[in-house]
Amino acid sequence: MSDRKNVLLVDDDPDFVDAVKTLVEKDGYHVNVAYDGQEGLEKVAESKPDIVILDVMMPVMDGHGMCDQLKDNPDTANIPVILLTAVADHVSTSSYTHRDMLESQAEDYIPKPVEPAELLERIKHWL
């Protein structure tokens, strides 16, 4: 388990999570999941991932919210974050509305749905 890299995947759609988990595990990673930003932060503390893949549109705490918290915390600031989303997400449930990619502290940004090859390539790149 020690030489397998740890990926944390956070998205509110269970079907999406299952599909991406399948793809990423196939490439040899260990995947943990969470379904909203709050849960995601708890899982980060628990599992200490090497990389976090994060959907923007989620209830309770959205992707931008979770990303900001990770980057503001020196313990987690170095974990690369990849944001995933459909393009028009200005109707967010949390207080972070209409954030530009440019304002975000995330390392990367991929639109949904993600092509498997591209996702895996980006993960490899940022690790």
Place this chain on the structure above:
Amino acid sequence: MPDCARVLIIDDEQVIRDGCERSLSGNGYSVSKAENGENGIQFLKADIFDVVLLDLMMPGIDGFEVLSWIREHHPSMPVVVITGFATVDKAVLAMKQGAFDFVGKPFTPDYIRIVVKRALEKRALQKETEKLKSEKALDLMTIIEEQSRLKTVFGCMMEAVLITNREGIVVHHNPAAVKVLQIETDPFIGKSLKQSISDQKLVKMVCEALEQAKHVTREFEPGTISRMYLRAHSSPVQTSEGTILGAVTVFEDITTHKMIDQQKSEFVAMVAHELRAPLASVEQMIYAMKAGCSTFEGTACEHLHTRMTARTKELLQLIANLLSLSRLESENIVFNLEAINGNTLLENIVEVLTPQAQNKNIALTLSPAEVDWTFNADFDHIRSAFINVMGNAVKYTPEGGQVEVKSKVSSGLVTIEISDTGIGIEKDSLPHIFDRFFRVKDKTTRLITGSGLGLSVVKKVVEAHNGFVDVVSEHGAGTTFSLSFPLASNSISSNQTQNMSSK
């Protein structure tokens, strides 16, 4: 000279009377004779005459009295006084009192004819003048009325109107202008537009209309020009030769339009998002299938396949709901109302949902009302509304729970209660459940997907049928939806088609 001009001769001497008659009758005049003042006045009261020949010296009521009577009652009738020899001063007095002319006795037939003719000409001229005067008065009245009408319209219009001259000075405006526009100067009239309204875009717009002699339209956001969203139209005011005298600018309040546009855009964005998210997941699952099926066991593929089918079905349901909602909100919807037996309807729907309930080991029961009840409804719409509510009850109730459907009839109303022992609705979420696309999203509802439109449609349908919906819920304990409808009166037969407007 009018044919049949009517002449009245008032003279006590028969010779004079007959003489006048002879002289005048032949010339197309009709002559009436009165032998004294009283008689003369009687004639005048009874008939219309064009000229009166009046002897001044008569017994009884004398000529002057008659004259003064005529001046009072027929001021425009010419009176020719007849005087005796050496009474010119009387004649002059009579003239001063309003007589038109005088003849001295004796007079020749020719002479009397000339005098009468002159009097009648004068009368005709007078009539002409009066006619023109009254026509002019009428025109003036019309103009004043017209002006008054325009003034009223101008004053009552909601749209602000400004009139500026060639130099950009405000020369006139209506009351609405003061209400709608932010005017910095007092007075407004007489000052240049630049001074009174600080929005430069407006000044530029009026200049453009003036200089280029064309209509200009611009929109203004709330700001230095007004609190409202405005659309302004400036038009040059030109003479028929093309000289530009100034410009008239009208301002429309488009605040409501803008609000509606904004709501529409937001709705479209929401719809796009709600359609895209599930499709993105389906596509993601297709990728996973391609990658995973060859490597993993059959069950992984089967699971993906099941989920993809479910999500796609849900998407189709979402689209159907969107269409329903759009149709319900349009003014032209036609409902096919028929008398529907309530107990039978509920039985059918419970039957449809039984497999779904059984899959989750949920006890789905129906307690029909003690009486048979009928209500007027559009079968398809009402059926979908019930399926929605009952479907939700089953969806949001965990394994082994219960869903109960009860109906009660009282005072012309039927109430159908759908109660479940499901996850319930939080107090904070309760006011929003009928909002479009609203779905409770937390740990307990994570695996439950839906369009968020079902209850919006239910509410619209129920209300369109003159019914109402009520919800009672406790988070963690369960929810009860109550749908109430007026019952059909016994005299209504089946298969009516009606136009109903949805609210």
